[in-house]
Amino acid sequence: MKLIKNIIFLVYSSLIFYRIYVLNIPSFIQIFIYTFLPFIYILKNYGYSISILTKQKKEILVDFIILMIPILASIIVPMLFSTFDFSYFMRFISAFTYFIGYFSILVYIKKNHNSSSDFLFNLIINITCLYILGTVMLYLIPSLKEFWFSKIFIGNIQEGLYENHIAYSFRIGWSGFSGFGMTFMCSLSIVLSLYLFNKNRLTTFLFKIILLLIGNAFYGRVGLLISLLVLITYVIWNLFIKGRFIDLILLSVLSLVAFLLILNLRTKSFVIDQWYEWAMSPLKSLFLYGTVNQDVMFNMYFFPEIRTFLFGDGRYTGLNGGYYMNVDVGYMRPILFYGIFNTIIFYFLIIKKIFKLSLKDFKEISILLIMIVFLFEIKGEIIFMILPLLFIFRIYINSERGIRI
Numbered sequence: 001m002k003l004i005k006n007i008i009f010l011v012y013s014s015l016i017f018y019r020i021y022v023l024n025i026p027s028f029i030q031i032f033i034y035t036f037l038p039f040i041y042i043l044k045n046y047g048y049s050i051s052i053l054t055k056q057k058k059e060i061l062v063d064f065i066i067l068m069i070p071i072l073a074s075i076i077v078p079m080l081f082s083t084f085d086f087s088y089f090m091r092f093i094s095a096f097t098y099f100i101g102y103f104s105i106l107v108y109i110k111k112n113h114n115s116s117s118d119f120l121f122n123l124i125i126n127i128t129c130l131y132i133l134g135t136v137m138l139y140l141i142p143s144l145k146e147f148w149f150s151k152i153f154i155g156n157i158q159e160g161l162y163e164n165h166i167a168y169s170f171r172i173g174w175s176g177f178s179g180f181g182m183t184f185m186c187s188l189s190i191v192l193s194l195y196l197f198n199k200n201r202l203t204t205f206l207f208k209i210i211l212l213l214i215g216n217a218f219y220g221r222v223g224l225l226i227s228l229l230v231l232i233t234y235v236i237w238n239l240f241i242k243g244r245f246i247d248l249i250l251l252s253v254l255s256l257v258a259f260l261l262i263l264n265l266r267t268k269s270f271v272i273d274q275w276y277e278w279a280m281s282p283l284k285s286l287f288l289y290g291t292v293n294q295d296v297m298f299n300m301y302f303f304p305e306i307r308t309f310l311f312g313d314g315r316y317t318g319l320n321g322g323y324y325m326n327v328d329v330g331y332m333r334p335i336l337f338y339g340i341f342n343t344i345i346f347y348f349l350i351i352k353k354i355f356k357l358s359l360k361d362f363k364e365i366s367i368l369l370i371m372i373v374f375l376f377e378i379k380g381e382i383i384f385m386i387l388p389l390l391f392i393f394r395i396y397i398n399s400e401r402g403i404r405i
Helices: 002-017 027-044 047-053 057-078 087-112 117-140 142-151 156-164 178-198 202-220 221-241 245-266 270-289 306-311 330-357 364-380 383-398
Strands: none
Touching: 002 027, 002 087, 002 117, 027 047, 027 087, 047 087, 047 142, 057 087, 057 221, 057 330, 057 383, 087 117, 087 330, 087 383, 117 142, 117 178, 117 202, 117 383, 178 221, 178 245, 178 364, 202 221, 306 330, 306 364, 330 364, 330 383
């Protein structure tokens, strides 16, 4: 019975983190699963849930006041400029639905396991690793992939990429197309793995890191570069500050084994060979020429008109349904939408939440989180993905710092 309960919890958590939208099923049913079902569980455990939040009401109140500024701006600015583009506001709504799902997981863990934050971090790592293994399975079993993709919503653009770009063969998963957001989750899981490895010294986390790096290569090359930078930072810190040479040795050996395995596989599969060339091209460019060609990305950075810079244009989505001004880099989109001041306030909240996470066993976690968040933002927008998680992490960690729940 306990095993079945744990399996159900793992499946539920996997769907909360990496949602599946099924074709030919009424949308209200899927909304029920991902939003109202967690909310009902929270209400069912109302007393327990409230006790978690009220113990942290001062910090939550301050964060809520700060967060309300960009939220209100996302409503007011489109109205002032008569664009009535509330798509940015809907991003806040979407983030809130994820928060509800994450919070239901937190309540379940605290109620049934009374575990430390290690349990939650390990859960996120394991779910992400399962997602990567799911990608491998879908690639190895084409009939399964064909069946699965006939049942879930993918999107015409992403579906075209699978058909026309062989390097995108691995940008798949149980959620369908898996790109920038998924490679960010791999990098986040690597940071959490480093924290748990630093605390528990279990080599299993190093194996998971290797799998997560492969996931980075599957879903987005920028994630692979950022994760390698995170690992280099971690190794340098432990090598020169803490004198832990064993970390460097273990990571190097496991990385070499994984690299040799991939080299062997690419000789046996044309698709893997083409994917390898695509995934490794930024690293080759970096080592051979000292730079990574990202001209398209950096061309999206420009100084807009003063009015736009200060107050935005009130547009987040273009008239064609795509990115406004064809700009999808993280830092520019909110500036173009509601100006620099609201953008700074939003990023200030993100920074505040990250530095509040500094853990006594691994204070560098804040630095590593800052690295991945703001490096990813150079390429695309991930702040709406990290925001609900930061709130959940903070609530969870507070429960371990003398706050009884």
